[in-house]
Amino acid sequence: MDFLTIFSGQEYKLLEMDSMATMIQLKKKEGFEGQKAIVIPRRILANQCEKNSIISTLYVTDIGYYPRAKYHFRERPTGADQHILIYCQTGSGAAEINGEKLHIRPGDFLIIPRDAPHWYAADSDHPWTIYWVHFKGSISEAIVSLINKQFGGAKGYLRHAGSSIALFEEIYNQLEKGYGSDNLVYSNMCLSHFLTTLIYNEKFGTPDQPPQHDNVDQAIEFFRANLDRMLTLEEIASSVNLSTSHFSFLFKKKTGFPPIEYFNHLKMQKACQYLLFTELRIKEIAICLGMDDAYYFSRIFSKVMGVSPKAYREMKGHQS
Numbered sequence: 001m002d003f004l005t006i007f008s009g010q011e012y013k014l015l016e017m018d019s020m021a022t023m024i025q026l027k028k029k030e031g032f033e034g035q036k037a038i039v040i041p042r043r044i045l046a047n048q049c050e051k052n053s054i055i056s057t058l059y060v061t062d063i064g065y066y067p068r069a070k071y072h073f074r075e076r077p078t079g080a081d082q083h084i085l086i087y088c089q090t091g092s093g094a095a096e097i098n099g100e101k102l103h104i105r106p107g108d109f110l111i112i113p114r115d116a117p118h119w120y121a122a123d124s125d126h127p128w129t130i131y132w133v134h135f136k137g138s139i140s141e142a143i144v145s146l147i148n149k150q151f152g153g154a155k156g157y158l159r160h161a162g163s164s165i166a167l168f169e170e171i172y173n174q175l176e177k178g179y180g181s182d183n184l185v186y187s188n189m190c191l192s193h194f195l196t197t198l199i200y201n202e203k204f205g206t207p208d209q210p211p212q213h214d215n216v217d218q219a220i221e222f223f224r225a226n227l228d229r230m231l232t233l234e235e236i237a238s239s240v241n242l243s244t245s246h247f248s249f250l251f252k253k254k255t256g257f258p259p260i261e262y263f264n265h266l267k268m269q270k271a272c273q274y275l276l277f278t279e280l281r282i283k284e285i286a287i288c289l290g291m292d293d294a295y296y297f298s299r300i301f302s303k304v305m306g307v308s309p310k311a312y313r314e315m316k317g318h319q320s
Helices: 042-049 140-151 162-176 181-199 215-225 233-239 244-255 259-277 282-288 294-305 309-314
Strands: 003-008 011-016 024-026 036-039 059-066 073-076 083-090 093-097 100-104 108-112 118-122 129-136 155-157
Touching: 036 162, 036 259, 042 059, 042 181, 042 294, 059 162, 059 181, 083 140, 083 162, 093 108, 100 108, 108 118, 108 140, 129 162, 129 181, 140 155, 140 181, 162 181, 181 244, 215 233, 215 244, 215 259, 233 244, 233 259, 244 259, 259 282, 259 294, 259 309, 282 294, 282 309, 294 309
Parallel strands: none
Antiparallel strands: 003 011, 011 024, 036 059, 059 129, 073 118, 083 108, 083 129, 093 100, 093 118, 108 155
């Protein structure tokens, strides 16, 4: 008989894939070393993605990577508000989508349609390493249908994954730099290419080389290297040898945001990761981000993410 061991939040389950007979024991879910994830603020999705005629057709809402994700389990009886794609690089797991039970092995990927009841879990002996992305858009349902048609169901297989992973990393790395209009358009246009490499896996080529960095890109790298500090506009402009007025003009023209607001987006992106993946207290997270005042940190977080840090941490079960 074929059995698979998985973990459901606080519960340990031994599942027989045919009958789904269940044994329950207590087991705590922990994080995964090396994990990373980005949750695009819903305000950014509403104002920057849904209203952008170029990317409103297809855009990322959440993205991440979980290496050796032992005890990983997610169950959504009424489905998710986005389509979900999960690629298993190594290890194994299991899933059930709309009542269909699936074994997941290295090279397999899952496509879970929006609103489809589902659960998925890593094998406890050979936990999977997964790349995952949640996405929406006016053509997203058509793409999900095409993937299902191409592979005859919710599970597909990548014979050649190198370019797909490179594109995934490109999307993640660009979004990690913030939510400027250029970043959002570029990363979400990469999403189309990424999904194409899954659908037509035998036919894709390698992605183009990333563009050269300009002053704004250099400033964003300076932000990322100093997330634990409170930078002034003068310090930022000086780091790229520009006056504050000229730098601010160039930065807002390219990204659509003033430099300090953009820097705060990156800080709150890092805060989300602390809230998702650590047990640090909110005051400790604030200090890690160079903010001695936890109340100030909470106000900035709430403004950017639309919920308080405490509420965000309590909501983290929606993540892949």
